[in-house]
Amino acid sequence: MDAEDPSPENPIGVFDSGVGGLSVLREIRRALPGEDLIYVADSAYAPYGERAGDEILGRALAITQGLLEQRAKAVVVACNTATGAAAQVLRARYSLPIVAMEPALKPAAASTRSGVVGVLATSRTLASHKFVQLLGSHGQGVEVLVQPCPGLVERVECGDLAGPRTRALLEGYLVPLLQRRADTIVLGCTHYPHLRPLIAAIAGPEVAIVDSGAAVARQLRRRLELAGLLRGPGVVGRERFSTSGAVSAVQPVIAQLWAAEVPVRAFAAERFSAAVAG
Numbered sequence: 001m002d003a004e005d006p007s008p009e010n011p012i013g014v015f016d017s018g019v020g021g022l023s024v025l026r027e028i029r030r031a032l033p034g035e036d037l038i039y040v041a042d043s044a045y046a047p048y049g050e051r052a053g054d055e056i057l058g059r060a061l062a063i064t065q066g067l068l069e070q071r072a073k074a075v076v077v078a079c080n081t082a083t084g085a086a087a088q089v090l091r092a093r094y095s096l097p098i099v100a101m102e103p104a105l106k107p108a109a110a111s112t113r114s115g116v117v118g119v120l121a122t123s124r125t126l127a128s129h130k131f132v133q134l135l136g137s138h139g140q141g142v143e144v145l146v147q148p149c150p151g152l153v154e155r156v157e158c159g160d161l162a163g164p165r166t167r168a169l170l171e172g173y174l175v176p177l178l179q180r181r182a183d184t185i186v187l188g189c190t191h192y193p194h195l196r197p198l199i200a201a202i203a204g205p206e207v208a209i210v211d212s213g214a215a216v217a218r219q220l221r222r223r224l225e226l227a228g229l230l231r232g233p234g235v236v237g238r239e240r241f242s243t244s245g246a247v248s249a250v251q252p253v254i255a256q257l258w259a260a261e262v263p264v265r266a267f268a269a270e271r272f273s274a275a276v277a278g
């Protein structure tokens with residue numbers, strides 16, 4: 001089912017429920033300047049956070065199949081929620097490198113000085129087996145305060161990174177953690193790094209804010225190297241953006257977050273659903 005004999009010249013596929021994964025794409029671009037990148041925003045189904053696990057898995061399978069048809073040599077699940085619901089199945093089904101998210105609890109637990117770490121994520125991520133396991137292995141010896149953030153993904157999806165509604169929501173989620181002496185905040189959803197300036201303004205300079213985008217980009221680089229799929233030097237990589245939602249609504253937000261007037265195409269994941277059924 002994978003692209004036959006993937007070549008180092010093939011692109012890397014990256015997807016998320018919407019525009020959140022652009023925070024990961026930015027780190028991938030920084031770490032791998034020569035690679036071609038295909039980004040899929042599953043905006044018609046965003047947010048994933050309140051959907052059933054099986055539905056998210058179905059979306060992840062269909063999108064991965066679509067990326068493979070575009071000859072992707074590796075797939076990055078740039079979404080913590082989809083990672084919890086689908087990464088294991090994707091890895092079992094496909095032999096190409098599948099790189100997925102993990103909230104940066106380990107570095108946060110290692111660097112906190114107050115001994116209190118706050119984790120912001122979707123309800124589904126915090127309830128996932130994967131996150132419970134992560135807490136078990138890296139949450140020992142520190143107090144971990146988990147905070148689901150309903151509504152925050154939607155603020156980023158509409159490009160409102162600093163308006164009063166976004167600020168009010170964020171204050172409601174962050175202030176109780178700060179009052180309980182959290183000095184390190186883990187951004188456990190790829191949408192939240194887009195809100196970093198606002199989070200930093202609310203939390204103040206003493207609080208560290210960590211996410212896992214750069215670590216995922218490094219992991220992708222390692223996996224490509226190991227598989228002999230790293231593109232050679234001397235080329236400048238390009239990005240292609242697509243969405244399952246309304247292109248006219250999503251394009252301006254992608255352009256805002258990517259800081260460039262990039263074109264966005266339609267991505268019809270439904271076309272690939274039949275191919276992955278069963």
Ligand code: DGL
Nearest residue numbers: 020047048049080081190
């Ligand atoms: N960016 C996704 C994540 O990292 C978004 C979640 C959602 O769509 O609810 O969890």
